[in-house]
Amino acid sequence: MQKCEVCKSNFSWKELLLSIWSSYKPVECKNCGKKHTISFASKFFVSFLIIVPAVIFGLLIAPDMGLTKPMTFGIIVMIAFIISLILPFFVKYEVKPKTEKA
Ligand SMILES: [Zn+2]
Structure with missing residues (x-):
């Protein structure tokens, strides 16, 4: 299962499933608040x-x-x-590279 790339805390199956169902909405780490988006390969x-x-x-x-x-x-x-229902076990999420201006 996906872990937060920053603090290594686990995302829950439910969080990831809800993200997939809401057409790959980014998931936020509950521990550090870092946003993770589904990788292009996983979407495919x-x-x-x-x-x-x-x-x-x-x-x-x-x-x-x-x-x-x-x-x-x-x-x-x-x-x-x-x-x-089984997709959360396979999809890969990654921290979104900052593209917008700071
Ligand atoms: Zn985190």
Whole structure:
């Protein structure tokens, strides 16, 4: 699980999950207040992990099972939800490099 890059305190699973759900909102360290943003590679990885199973299910599995469109959509949302629950274990957050003027 992700640690704060500054003080090494742990981020919680819930914090990271909420960040992913709110389209990668930066997470703030509870201990030192340093903001961490998801790394570009992790963003890519998250989209990949959600889109690939959704597409495979929607295009290959659902038609094969004869599911209706609303059913297919509901199951895709469920798959995405379940996958997102394990994402906090894999994503990498980093301290945002200061780009704005001091
Ligand atoms: Zn910290």
